[in-house]
Amino acid sequence: MPAKNALKQYLENSYYHLYNRGVEKRQIFLDEQDYSVFLSYLKEYLIPRNKKDLLNKLSDKNTSYKERDKIIRVLNLNNFFEEISLLAYCLMPNHFHFLIKQKSATSIDQFMNSLGTRYTMFFNRKYKRIGHLYQAQYKAVLIYTDEQLLYLSRYLHNQASASQGNALRGWQEQPSSYPEYLGKRKTEWIKPEEILSYFSKTNPKLSYENFVKSKDYDLSPIIKLTIED
16 A cells, blocks of 8 residues: 555646655754755755856856856756745754645656755765665645645644754754744745735734644644655
């Protein structure tokens, strides 16, 4: 029998909960650098890339060899700016969650395979290990309703706020998109606007923050969409 949420249904212009965790539930983020590198890969995949400007700079005789190498690396990287919108994320010591919208039916698989392979190579090189880093292939769960979309975002951000992993060295919470939702940070490649549109900007009782912190924490709308034990 396939593992929970292992069977994927890829549809155009649809929302998904993506997640994966370390093989044997081991930690995949061991220090602050690991989190930062993983996030830097997300940024490179999701911000717009001006190919014309990069090619012009590459052909400029005044561009240094170091700059040329960097430009070539960027041009060779996959870019999913027009295909993937990252609505929310949370990184935990031994797993991660994404809430995304994909444009074409093939976007998720290309995005997740690129990210997973690249981070595994970094992690194995840094810690002098070989083999698989993740427990299995990532899970991609189709989101059907607005209720599921909102409750999944709350689930992700509650996980970040409730946990402080060993790798954080004094951080107050796990890395997540929650600061973008509270207006404390603006990140070009995080898209909170769609979910925030369901909440009030002026009434604290109807705000997104109050929704996340609510003691009436009901998981029933998303129980089949989340990570298994």
